[in-house]
Amino acid sequence: MSSSSNDLCVHTDHLSYSFAPNLPLSLHDVSVKFPKGSRTLLVGANGAGKSTLLKLLAGKTIANAGKITVNGSDPFRETNSGIIYLGTEWVTNPVVHRDMDVVRLIASIGGDLYPERRDKLIKMLDIDLRWRMHAVSDGERRRVQLCMGLIRPFEVLLLDEVTVDLDVLARYSLLEFLREETQSRNATIVYATHIFDGIGDWPTQLVHLSLGRIVHYGPISELVDSSIVSQKGNSRLLEVCLYWLQQDRKLRGDRGQENRATWDDVKEHLNVGINVFTDYFKRSRGL
Numbered sequence: 001m002s003s004s005s006n007d008l009c010v011h012t013d014h015l016s017y018s019f020a021p022n023l024p025l026s027l028h029d030v031s032v033k034f035p036k037g038s039r040t041l042l043v044g045a046n047g048a049g050k051s052t053l054l055k056l057l058a059g060k061t062i063a064n065a066g067k068i069t070v071n072g073s074d075p076f077r078e079t080n081s082g083i084i085y086l087g088t089e090w091v092t093n094p095v096v097h098r099d100m101d102v103v104r105l106i107a108s109i110g111g112d113l114y115p116e117r118r119d120k121l122i123k124m125l126d127i128d129l130r131w132r133m134h135a136v137s138d139g140e141r142r143r144v145q146l147c148m149g150l151i152r153p154f155e156v157l158l159l160d161e162v163t164v165d166l167d168v169l170a171r172y173s174l175l176e177f178l179r180e181e182t183q184s185r186n187a188t189i190v191y192a193t194h195i196f197d198g199i200g201d202w203p204t205q206l207v208h209l210s211l212g213r214i215v216h217y218g219p220i221s222e223l224v225d226s227s228i229v230s231q232k233g234n235s236r237l238l239e240v241c242l243y244w245l246q247q248d249r250k251l252r253g254d255r256g257q258e259n260r261a262t263w264d265d266v267k268e269h270l271n272v273g274i275n276v277f278t279d280y281f282k283r284s285r286g287l
C-alpha cells in the first residue's frame, strides 16, 4: 500500500516480538502502514497477536526487532499524549468497582477541559450521571471507560476488544462517533475485535494476523469482494473473516501436531498438585 510520509500516522517495519527468550515469537516480521484518517480492523484467531501488536503500538512494551513509528516517534521511547490505548483490563481493576460516583471519575481525567466533547460522549454513550461504580453493569462500566478514554481528542486510538459487552445500540453509536473522528479530525484508529456483524462498512482497511504473521493486509474494498455472498444472512465481512480463520486453523493443524504437550504428558508433570484442583472442585460443588 502506498502512502506519502505526511499521510502516515502509524508505521511498523519488520516488527517482531517474543514475551521471553525461550518462547516462540508472538509477532513475526510485521510491516504495516496506517495512514491518517484510516480505520483499521485487526482480524485473527485467539492468540494470533492482535493484542501484542496494539500494546507495542501503544508503547507499553518494547519490540525485540524492527521499528515502530507513531506520529513520527517511537512510542516506547517518547511519551506521546496523542496515543490512546483502551483495553479490556480497566473494567477488572478493583478501583473502578468501588462506591464512587461517575462525575468524579470523569472529572478526574480532565472532564472539565473539554466540556462539549464530554457532554457529547455522555449523551452518545447514554451515561446516567447518577451512576455509582459499585452498582453498574459490566456494559455500563465499559461505557464509563470509553467516555473517560475518549474525552481528550486523540490522534491515534488503539482499541482492544472494548466493545464486547456493549449493547448493539451503544456499539453502533460508538463506531459512528469514531468514524466521524477519522473524517473530521483525520484521527487514526486501529480496532481489534471478534464481532464482525454490523461493521461491514466501518473499516477502511483490514490486517489479518495468523500465528503472529500478516496473512492479509489491505483496503477492505480489495479484501472483502462481492463474490462472497452469505447464505446465512451474515455480513460479507463476517463470512470473509470466518473463512480466513478456518484456513488458519487448517494451516496450524490440531494442537497435538505442533509439538505441544498431550494431556497425559501434562498430567504426569502436574501430578504433585493435581489433587489440589480436584479437591477444590469437589469442595466448590459440595461433593
Ligand SMILES: Nc1ncnc2c1ncn2[C@@H]1O[C@H](COP(=O)(O)OP(=O)(O)OP(=O)(O)O)[C@@H](O)[C@H]1O
Binding pocket: 019, 020, 023, 026, 044, 045, 046, 047, 048, 049, 050, 051, 052, 053
Ligand atoms: N503474557 C504472556 N506471556 C507469554 N505469552 C503470551 C503472553 N500474552 C500472550 N502470549 C502469547 O502471545 C501470542 C499472541 O497473543 P495475543 O494476546 O496478542 O493474541 P490475540 O490475537 O490478542 O488473542 P485474543 O483474540 O485471544 O485476544 C499467543 O500465542 C499467546 O499465547
